[in-house]
Amino acid sequence: VEGPSLLLAREQLQPFKGQQVLHVSGNTKIGKERLPDQVVKEIFNWGKHLVFQFPQFALKVHFLMFGTFEADVEGTTVTGDYKRAREPRLLLRFANGEIRMFSCSVKLIEDRNLKRSYDFSVDVLHRNWDPQKALKQLKANGDEEIADVLLDQDIFSGVGNIIKNEVLALAHVAPTVKVEDIPAKKQRELVALARSFSRQFYKWRKVFLLRKNLRIHRKHKCPNCGAKLLRAKTGKRQRWSYWCATCQAA
């Protein structure tokens, strides 16, 4: 799950705002017995975090590398494409539907307004996103590989591995290049693409056309020159990168 999917989730889950939790299950040990009877005040996301605010505390769900969720409202699935058979980490049932979350980290936080503690200027999909700040932080990590910095949630909150690979392909930059070796103009382009591609991702995801439109992530051939793509776990994060040795030579 990447930021755009969580932004979509925030929108899809709005029917649960104002609803009371009727039933909870799942294999999490966080003290979920506190949740029944609680009324959802607000649901929002920050990057890959999804937050349910209740009157006295908040439920923070962090979707890690393989986290997913699904939801039904009035008997109809609102999250669409995939169905999971395994036991959810956390299931919340309301009078009007159900949310199931998988492979995520779940926490209860004693805060009546958790939204205040988030910095939305680093969320690439938020209206308060600050590209100048991102550029400054990018430059401050000059000796890091660009793929590692793009995945840094304190700089590019919401950017996941798919967005990272596609953005680097669009900018013709190799994932293993150090930030300080990327020309200033190209650095600005990367920052701009982190947002514009995330927005595009969101639009495709909304109509279930994401996979069809990916150009490089998990592909075999370069969309530009047809050459066989390189595939390797790169950088200190060791996440899968896909790139073309010719078109992304920088």
Ligand SMILES: [Zn+2]
């Ligand atoms: Zn190529």
